[in-house]
Every structure is written in C-alpha cells, then in structure tokens.
Amino acid sequence: MRRYLNQLVSSARRQWYLIPIALFLFVWLATRMRANPVLFFQFLVDGIRLGFVYALIALGYTMVYGIVRLINFAHGDVFMVGAFTAYYATTRYHWGFLPAMLLAMVVCAFLAVIIERVAYKPLRDAPRIAALITAIGMSFFLEYFTALDFVFTPNFISYVPLPIIFQPWEIGGVTFSNVMLIVMAITTALMLLLWFIVYRTKMGKAMRAVAWDKPTARLMGIDVDMVITFTFALGAALAAVGGMLYVIVYPQIRTFLGAMPGLKAFIAAVFGGIGSIPGAFIGSLIIGMVETLSQGYISSLMRDAIVFSILILVLLFKPTGLFGEASKEKA
Amino acid sequence: MKRIYALLSLMLVASVLLSGCQPAQQSTTFKIGLLGPLTGDVATFGASNRDGAILAFEEWNAKGGVLGKKIEWILGDTQCDPKAAADAGKKVIDEDKVKFIVGAVCSSASIPIAQYANEKKVLQISGTSTNPLVTVGEDGKVKPYTFRACFDDPFQGSAIAAIALNQLQAKTAAVVYDSGNDYIKGLAEYFKAAFEAKGGKILVWEAFVKEDTDFSAILSKVKDANPDVFVVPTYYDKMNLIGAQAKQKGITAPMIGGDGWDSADLDTAAADGGYFTNHYAPSDPRPIVQNFVKSYQAKHNVVPDALAALAYDASIILLESIKKAGTDDPVKVKDVMATISVEGVSGMISFDANHNPVKKAAILHVTNGKVEFFDWATP
Numbered sequence: 170m171r172r173y174l175n176q177l178v179s180s181a182r183r184q185w186y187l188i189p190i191a192l193f194l195f196v197w198l199a200t201r202m203r204a205n206p207v208l209f210f211q212f213l214v215d216g217i218r219l220g221f222v223y224a225l226i227a228l229g230y231t232m233v234y235g236i237v238r239l240i241n242f243a244h245g246d247v248f249m250v251g252a253f254t255a256y257y258a259t260t261r262y263h264w265g266f267l268p269a270m271l272l273a274m275v276v277c278a279f280l281a282v283i284i285e286r287v288a289y290k291p292l293r294d295a296p297r298i299a300a301l302i303t304a305i306g307m308s309f310f311l312e313y314f315t316a317l318d319f320v321f322t323p324n325f326i327s328y329v330p331l332p333i334i335f336q337p338w339e340i341g342g343v344t345f346s347n348v349m350l351i352v353m354a355i356t357t358a359l360m361l362l363l364w365f366i367v368y369r370t371k372m373g374k375a376m377r378a379v380a381w382d383k384p385t386a387r388l389m390g391i392d393v394d395m396v397i398t399f400t401f402a403l404g405a406a407l408a409a410v411g412g413m414l415y416v417i418v419y420p421q422i423r424t425f426l427g428a429m430p431g432l433k434a435f436i437a438a439v440f441g442g443i444g445s446i447p448g449a450f451i452g453s454l455i456i457g458m459v460e461t462l463s464q465g466y467i468s469s470l471m472r473d474a475i476v477f478s479i480l481i482l483v484l485l486f487k488p489t490g491l492f493g494e495a496s497k498e499k500a
Numbered sequence: 501m502k503r504i505y506a507l508l509s510l511m512l513v514a515s516v517l518l519s520g521c522q523p524a525q526q527s528t529t530f531k532i533g534l535l536g537p538l539t540g541d542v543a544t545f546g547a548s549n550r551d552g553a554i555l556a557f558e559e560w561n562a563k564g565g566v567l568g569k570k571i572e573w574i575l576g577d578t579q580c581d582p583k584a585a586a587d588a589g590k591k592v593i594d595e596d597k598v599k600f601i602v603g604a605v606c607s608s609a610s611i612p613i614a615q616y617a618n619e620k621k622v623l624q625i626s627g628t629s630t631n632p633l634v635t636v637g638e639d640g641k642v643k644p645y646t647f648r649a650c651f652d653d654p655f656q657g658s659a660i661a662a663i664a665l666n667q668l669q670a671k672t673a674a675v676v677y678d679s680g681n682d683y684i685k686g687l688a689e690y691f692k693a694a695f696e697a698k699g700g701k702i703l704v705w706e707a708f709v710k711e712d713t714d715f716s717a718i719l720s721k722v723k724d725a726n727p728d729v730f731v732v733p734t735y736y737d738k739m740n741l742i743g744a745q746a747k748q749k750g751i752t753a754p755m756i757g758g759d760g761w762d763s764a765d766l767d768t769a770a771a772d773g774g775y776f777t778n779h780y781a782p783s784d785p786r787p788i789v790q791n792f793v794k795s796y797q798a799k800h801n802v803v804p805d806a807l808a809a810l811a812y813d814a815s816i817i818l819l820e821s822i823k824k825a826g827t828d829d830p831v832k833v834k835d836v837m838a839t840i841s842v843e844g845v846s847g848m849i850s851f852d853a854n855h856n857p858v859k860k861a862a863i864l865h866v867t868n869g870k871v872e873f874f875d876w877a878t879p
Contacts, residue, residue: 207724208720208721208724211720211723211724212717212720215716215717218716219714219716325737327740327765327767327770329767329769335747335748337748337750339750344723344749344750346748348748418748419713419741419744420740420741420744420770421713421737421740421744426713429713460717461716461720462717464717465717465718465720465721469707469708469712469717469718470679470707470708470709473709
C-alpha cells in the first residue's frame with residue numbers, strides 16, 4: 170500500500186496543477202457538508218453502496234485487461250445475465266439468497282468461458298482493435314439476443330418478492346439498510362477471496378506470470394489458455410454477484426440493465442488504473458461517490474456527463490489511472 | 501408467420517375496402533366512422549377504443565338506434581401514424597360518406613383527421629387524444645368540429661395538485677420527473693403551477709433520464725426536505741423503481757402520480773399508500789359504470805381500461821348530441837354538443853370553450869396490494 174501511495178505522491182508532484190483543483194473540490198465539499206451534514210453523509214453512504222457494486226464489475230474488467238490486454242465490453246451483459254439468473258432462481262424456484270448467488274456465479278462463469286472461446290480466443294493474435302470491436306459486438310449480441318421474446322423478453326420485470334427483506338434504520342438522520350451491509354460484506358469477502366486466489370494459490374501465481382510475460386510463462390510450462398479462461402470465469406462470477414446485488418438494490422430487471430453499470434465500472438477501472446485490482450476497488454468507490462455527490466449537489470441530469478468527463482480527463486492527463494503505474498504485477 | 505399475418509390483415513383491409521365500395525344503404529343505417537390503431541405498436545389501445553365504442557353502439561341499437569336508424573360503425577385503421585390516419589379519415593369521409601367520427605386514439609393520428617374533418621364539416625370526437633392541439637389549431641383557434649372525451653395534460657396536472665391540496669392537505673411537495681418525456685414533464689410542470697398558485701411550496705424539483713435506475717441522491721434530498729407529498733408523475737415502470745427505493749430510504753410522504761400508473765404491472769408494494777389520477781374507476785359505484793364494466797367483462801372477459809371507458813363516453817356523447825339535435829346535420833349537432841351535458845362512465849361531461857371536457861378526475865388509492873377508488877379530484 171505504501172508503495173502505491175509513494176507512487177501517487179510522486180505523480181502528484183509531476184502534475185502539480187491537479188493540487189489546486191483537488192483543493193478546490195475539497196473546500197467546496199466541506200462547505201456543502203457544513204451546510205447540511207446529514208444529507209452529505211447520506212450521499213456518501215449511498216455512494217459507497219453504489220461503489221461496492223461497481224467494484225464487483227470493475228474487478229472483472231481489470232483482471233481480463235491485465236492478462237489479455239482486452240477490454241471485455243460484454244462484461245456488463247454478463248452482469249445482466251447474473252441478475253436474471255438470480256431473479257429466476259429466487260422468485261420462480263424459491264431458492265435462498267446464497268444458493269441463488271452461487272448459481273448465478275456458475276452460470277455466468279460458463280457464459281464467460283463460452284464467450285471467450287467463441288469470440289476472443291480466435292482473435293488472440295489479431296490486432297487488439299479487432300478483439301475490441303468483437304467485444305462490443307458480443308455486448309450488443311447479448312443485449313439484443315436476450316431481449317427476444319423467447320429469452321428474457323424486451324420488457325422490464327419488477328423484482329418481487331426480493332430474497333432479502335429491506336430493513337432500513339437511521340443513525341443520526343442517515344439511513345442505512347441491511348441490504349447495504351450485505352452488499353459491503355459480500356463484496357469485501359469476495360475481494361479477500363480474490364486476493365487469496367491471486368497471491369496465495371498456484372493458479373494466481375500463473376495468472377500473474379501470464380500477465381507479466383505470456384511467451385515466457387508458456388515456456389515455463391504454464392497452460393496460458395487455461396489461465397486466461399480461468400480469469401474470464403473468475404471475473405464473470407464476480408460480475409454475477411454484482412448483478413444480483415444491483416437488482417436487489419434497484420429492483421427492476423431488463424436486458425439492457427448491464428450497459429450503464431458496465432460503462433461506469435469500466436470508468437472506475439480506468440480511473441483506478443486498468444490492470445490493478447486495488448485500483449479497481451478504490452476507483453469504484455470514488456466513482457460511486459462522485460455519482461451521488463454530483464447528482465445531489467450539482468444536478469441529477471449532469472451526473473452521467475460528469476462521470477464520463479472523468480474518463481476523458483483521466484485518459485488525457487493520467488492514462489495509467491491512480492494505481493496503474495505502480496504495479497507491474499498486473500493480475 | 502409474420503408474413504401470413506400481414507397477408508391476412510391485408511386481405512381483411514381489402515375486404516373492408518371492397519365492402520365499402522358497394523352502394524351504401526344510407527336510408528336504413530346511421531353510419532359512424534370508428535377510427536383507431538388496429539395494427540402496430542399500440543394495437544391494444546386501438547382494440548380497447550374499438551370495443552368500448554362498439555359497446556355503446558350496440559346498447560343504443562338495442563334501444564332502437566339513433567334517429568330511428570340502426571347504427572352502423574365503419575372501422576378504420578390509423579396505426580397511430582399521421583399518414584395512415586389521414587388516409588383512414590379520408591376513406592371514411594369520402595367513400596363511406598360518414599358525417600360523424602369517433603377517434604382516433606393517438607393525438608398524432610387525431611390531428612390530421614381533425615384537419616380533414618373540419619374541412620369537410622364532419623363532426624369528430626376522440627376518446628383519448630390528450631394533446632392540446634387536437635381541439636385547438638396551431639393558430640390558437642378552436643376547431644369547430646373536433647371534441648374530446650378525455651381531460652388533457654394541464655387538467656391532469658392540476659388534478660394532482662388538487663389531491664395534494666384538498667384530500668391530503670399538503671403545504672409542501674417534492675417532484676421528480678423524466679426530463680425527456682413531454683407527457684411526464686408536462687404533468688410535473690402543470691402540477692407545479694397549480695400547486696404554487698394555491699400557496700403550496702415545491703421543496704425538491706428533480707429530473708432524471710429514461711435510462712436511470714439509481715435515484716438514491718434524489719431520494720435522499722426528498723427525505724431531507726421531508727415534504728407533505730411526493731409527486732411522481734411517471735409511467736408505472738419508473739414508479740415501481742422510485743417507489744421501491746423511496747420505501748428503502750424510509751420516505752413516508754404519500755406519493756401521487758397520473759394515469760401513467762394505470763397498469764396491471766404497477767408494483768403495489770412500491771406504490772403502497774400512493775394516489776393517482778385516472779379517467780375512470782372500475783369500482784366507481786354509479787350504475788352507469790357498473791353496467792359498463794359488467795357488459796364489457798361479459799363480452800371481452802377483462803375489466804375495461806380507461807381507453808375503452810373513454811371511447812364509450814365519446815360515443816354516447818355523440819349519440820346524445822345527435823338525438824338532442826334531432827338531425828344528422830353535423831353543423832347543428834356540433835352546436836348541441838358544445839352545450840350538452842352527458843353522464844358518462846368517466847363522470848358528468850360538458851365542454852369548455854376549447855372543446856375539452858369539464859369533468860372530475862377519479863382518484864385511485866393504492867393500498868394493501870390493491871388499487872381502489874378513493875375520491876374525485878376537482879381542480
């Protein structure tokens with residue numbers, strides 16, 4: 170962590186003009202907070218909850234990018250399939266929360282493996298732009314195919330009854346809910362699991378090796394294809410959980426559900442430094458908070474414009490994101 | 501499969517056209533054009549419109565028709581499209597020689613029909629076209645031969661304000677609306693104008709876009725402002741989302757909406773405790789409503805929606821006006837219609853100077869998983 174912070178400080182020194190901007194933002198937020206602290210903390214709480222959901226999607230983007238240098242735009246739609254799977258499991262077959270979540274993870278992992286084998290693997294040695302365009306095509310295919318009448322239908326579905334009963338409570342005027350705690354707990358647990366897999370298992374070591382240097386890893390006897398497939402499956406399983414949590418918080422499901430959260434999570438991954446796992450998490454939290462604060466304090470219609478301008482600014486001024494440079498271990 | 505349907509509908513249209521070419525028996529039947537979208541995206545609207553109007557015609561035929569003649573309705577398909585509507589209107593006016601038209605459903609279809617009908621002095625009454633331009637031209641002049649049976653968006657906005665002010669005794673309100681939808685935005689703005697005119701205060705005024713699913717920041721503001729009522733004049737899909745999130749946030753102010761909530765897909769848990777305005781209430785105890793609901797249900801096996809009710813009302817307003825005028829001359833009937841007062845399924849109806857109905861809006865209350873008739877709103 171200290172290494173990341175050092176990197177951050179040294180890059181801030183290079184880009185000194187960011188300091189007054191950050192200072193201005195800080196002062197502005199502080200004045201808004203003094204004007205109405207309850208509302209401010211409510212926005213923060215909402216932003217953190219949103220950020221935790223984005224984190225689950227952003228991790229998949231960042232892991233896949235770290236290993237195959239591909240921005241998997243179909244990731245947001247895998248997230249949508251996860252939401253639908255969880256919905257059908259809990260409402261139609263009355264599965265419990267955890268079994269439904271596991272099922273969604275398995276279904277999405279398989280889906281991601283199929284997508285990878287069909288659409289990305291044949292293009293692995295093609296120019297990167299070809300794979301990127303295929304990813305966009307895959308994303309549209311999933312959205313419009315699932316919108317057919319015999320798949321999920323183009324209409325929205327209200328998620329009732331929810332597998333968790335909402336229990337809001339207030340601390341000093343700020344509303345929390347059990348769902349928020351569940352979202353945070355599950356995301357944290359999955360992040361720890363991911364950390365364990367990447368840094369403490371043989372597969373994780375292989376992933377890091379492939380991310381570092383693919384040909385050498387292959388020479389060392391690592392089954393590179395297997396590792397790549399595993400990475401896709403792992404990212405998709407996380408996205409499936411994200412999808413389930415997302416539709417519990419916003420109980421309406423349609424096949425275009427994944428597009429926006431997918432893009433936001435992508436921005437979060439870029440902001441945190443694409444390829445970096447901690448970067449994806451921190452970036453997601455920041456994007457979540459930027460969303461709620463800009464919606465609350467500037468204008469609800471400006472929210473998306475602000476979030477997307479962050480993407481442009483990051484790409485212009487710091488394309489490696491917050492933690493991108495620091496880590497050579499892109500996994 | 502689609503092709504077969506297309507072919508079948510083509511044959512159907514052809515057969516209607518051909519039958520229209522036969523020498524009309526003008527002496528024995530009284531012809532009324534019945535226009536609406538019978539194909540296309542909103543074909544279900546057209547079906548309700550057709551079935552509601554036909555129910556009225558059949559009831560009158562059972563009583564002996566109008567002016568001593570049986571009513572014969574001539575269907576036309578407007579497809580909710582201006583061009584198809586203009587063609588359908590021309591066809592019934594020029595070929596079938598109707599002097600009276602019930603329809604169309606969509607404002608975009610009713611406007612071109614109104615143009616031709618007024619040119620040809622054919623009296624038109626639409627059940628459900630809410631756009632102000634249906635009865636009043638771009639130049640601000642009232643179209644003498646065009647009326648409507650539904651209230652328009654400005655009326656509905658003020659009806660929502662009336663619920664807030666009269667039934668709920670509200671002094672403050674929060675409003676969220678879809679900035680990209682004229683109907684929703686219109687309701688929000690007309691509500692604001694009417695509510696502020698009576699001394700109400702708008703504490704939160706927030707817009708969203710169609711793609712939004714996360715309303716937490718807006719709802720935090722609403723909760724912080726703690727208004728007496730929370731106005732959500734959206735369609736039922738967004739209402740389900742906003743309502744569910746508002747409940748999560750612990751917002752207790754009753755939510756109010758417009759006829760966009762009127763759907764079987766409204767999530768009654770999310771909208772619990774809410775109120776919305778509608779054109780009619782199936783549980784309204786007046787005998788005319790109960791008879792209408794009963795006969796419609798007997799025939800079509802569903803509870804009639806507002807579209808069917810308004811088409812029914814439009815038809816009986818037309819027939820009562822013809823009966824009162826005692827002639828089939830639209831020039832005279834239009835003058836009678838402008839002053840007539842008829843009890844319809846959607847209430848007592850008379851017309852103002854702009855040919856909009858003066859009537860009450862039904863207030864429906866969402867409670868315990870059901871939508872029930874609550875009261876009448878009189879703005």
